Amino acid sequence: MDEDFFNNELIEGFEQMLDNREYRYYDSEDLVEILEFYIEVNDSEYTKRALDFAEKMHPENIDIKIKRIEYFLTIEDLKKAAKLIKDLKDLAANELDYLLVQARFWGIKNMPRKAISFYEEALQIDDEETDFICNCIGNEYLNLDEVHSALIAFRKALKFNPENDYTFYSIIQCYEEIHNPDECIEFLKDFIDDNPYSEVSWLQLGLLYNHKKMYDEAINALDYVLAINPNSIVGHANKAVSLEELGEYNKAIETLEETLEFDDSPAVTHMKIGELYEKLEKPQKALKAYHIAIKEDPQLDKVWAKAASLYNKLENIEEAEYYIQRAIELNGDSYKYYTDSTYYFLKQMKFEEALKNLSKLVEMKPLVFNTWFAFVETLIAVGEYEEAIAVLLTGALKNFNRAEFFYQLSNVYYITDQDQLGNEALQNALSLDRNLKDSMIEYYPILEEKINQISGNNE
Numbered sequence: 001m002d003e004d005f006f007n008n009e010l011i012e013g014f015e016q017m018l019d020n021r022e023y024r025y026y027d028s029e030d031l032v033e034i035l036e037f038y039i040e041v042n043d044s045e046y047t048k049r050a051l052d053f054a055e056k057m058h059p060e061n062i063d064i065k066i067k068r069i070e071y072f073l074t075i076e077d078l079k080k081a082a083k084l085i086k087d088l089k090d091l092a093a094n095e096l097d098y099l100l101v102q103a104r105f106w107g108i109k110n111m112p113r114k115a116i117s118f119y120e121e122a123l124q125i126d127d128e129e130t131d132f133i134c135n136c137i138g139n140e141y142l143n144l145d146e147v148h149s150a151l152i153a154f155r156k157a158l159k160f161n162p163e164n165d166y167t168f169y170s171i172i173q174c175y176e177e178i179h180n181p182d183e184c185i186e187f188l189k190d191f192i193d194d195n196p197y198s199e200v201s202w203l204q205l206g207l208l209y210n211h212k213k214m215y216d217e218a219i220n221a222l223d224y225v226l227a228i229n230p231n232s233i234v235g236h237a238n239k240a241v242s243l244e245e246l247g248e249y250n251k252a253i254e255t256l257e258e259t260l261e262f263d264d265s266p267a268v269t270h271m272k273i274g275e276l277y278e279k280l281e282k283p284q285k286a287l288k289a290y291h292i293a294i295k296e297d298p299q300l301d302k303v304w305a306k307a308a309s310l311y312n313k314l315e316n317i318e319e320a321e322y323y324i325q326r327a328i329e330l331n332g333d334s335y336k337y338y339t340d341s342t343y344y345f346l347k348q349m350k351f352e353e354a355l356k357n358l359s360k361l362v363e364m365k366p367l368v369f370n371t372w373f374a375f376v377e378t379l380i381a382v383g384e385y386e387e388a389i390a391v392l393l394t395g396a397l398k399n400f401n402r403a404e405f406f407y408q409l410s411n412v413y414y415i416t417d418q419d420q421l422g423n424e425a426l427q428n429a430l431s432l433d434r435n436l437k438d439s440m441i442e443y444y445p446i447l448e449e450k451i452n453q454i455s456g457n458n459e
Helices: 009-019 028-040 044-057 062-074 078-087 096-108 112-123 130-143 147-160 165-177 181-194 199-211 215-228 233-245 249-259 267-279 283-296 301-313 317-330 335-347 351-364 369-381 385-399 403-415 419-432 434-443 446-458
Strands: none
Touching: 009 028, 009 044, 028 044, 028 062, 044 062, 062 078, 062 096, 078 096, 096 112, 096 130, 112 130, 130 147, 130 165, 147 165, 165 181, 165 199, 181 199, 199 215, 199 233, 215 233, 233 249, 233 267, 249 267, 267 283, 267 301, 283 301, 301 317, 301 335, 317 335, 335 351, 335 369, 351 369, 369 385, 369 403, 385 403, 403 419, 403 434, 403 446, 419 434, 419 446, 434 446
16 A cells, blocks of 8 residues: 555545544445545444445445445454345346455355355456456455465466566465465566566576576575575575575675665574584684674574573583573573483583473473483482472373383482382383393393392293
8 A cells, every 4th residue: 555545535534524423425426435545444433434324325325335244344244244144136146246245255154165256257347457456366266275276366366467476475385385385486487588587587587496406596596586686685695595506605695794784673584694604613703692682682592592502612601501591592492402411411511400490301301302301300309309209100101102211210229229119110121122131231231130139030
């Protein structure tokens, strides 16, 4: 909608008349235009007031009555809409707007085939609305999951109005749903032949080539995007992706840096530059990029986590811990952040903090074996044996019937002088996976003697 749509003298005059409780003559065409405005902006209050006024002034006008149906559809009063549709059948059967409201009515009623039949009837009356009607038909076919039929309708709409972005993206969506990128590429090439300066077409072509790992072709298409619009951030970003996949990390960085001159939100770009510097094994430049990203957008949790990971690689665990905690503060639902944080705590022998995280992690994702194993291991390491038993019995073994947990359980029972329970747990472990015993003995040396005893008793 352009600015003139809202700065409408006709609308302003009408509203002034209503507010001042005046009475002024309007011809039916003006009133229909007023009604169309209020329906378009979804202002049901003013639509009703305008309808009441219009019907008093032109009680027999068919176009106004049809607008009343549109109003009923807008407020989803299908019963009143159906009655008025029936009342107007003989008077408006061949009216374009009447056919369109009928189609819309059946669409709302979730009867897409009936809706399509009215849209197709409407196509026979007026070709000025062809692209709109074909788009409606396409949408109804999508409601039926008949994507190929929808595609035909959308492509017909595009022929009538090649500049309709809605139609264009609907076609792309259809090709995505039928998983046919090759045909979509051919469609885009044909469209570009007729519309060589279509930025969106070149961009979609570049995206598809990237998806198909045809990176040279993607770069070529994206270069056309940038030739048409040098300030296209998405064009630069996707070209950088192509270059990265080709191992051209320096060129990818250069491409991203070009956007910094006109990008109002450059934090993500700086973060990506940091990632590329990491691939170039230039950690200090990567850190600099991450720090700039944080300065640009301190709420971007991902960049705090990226910096944390890099500090860990540089063996600066204290900094890694600080940065991952900031990431967690910003996004407390991230399983990965808590996992990384736990690792940093354990590297620093901060067991209390690690245990708090591990408790959180098993709560977040109770079906991750390694987390339960690490949780129990840490409890054993700090001598929290009763807690380790409780975690094994009420958590780990409830979710997993795994030998590893029975080996852990037997070890803790033996440590706490509960030999009978230890033997039972160890026998369960051996029956589930005897091949693990050597690796488990490395963890828990006490098990070697106990396994030999059990084996001797069984002989």
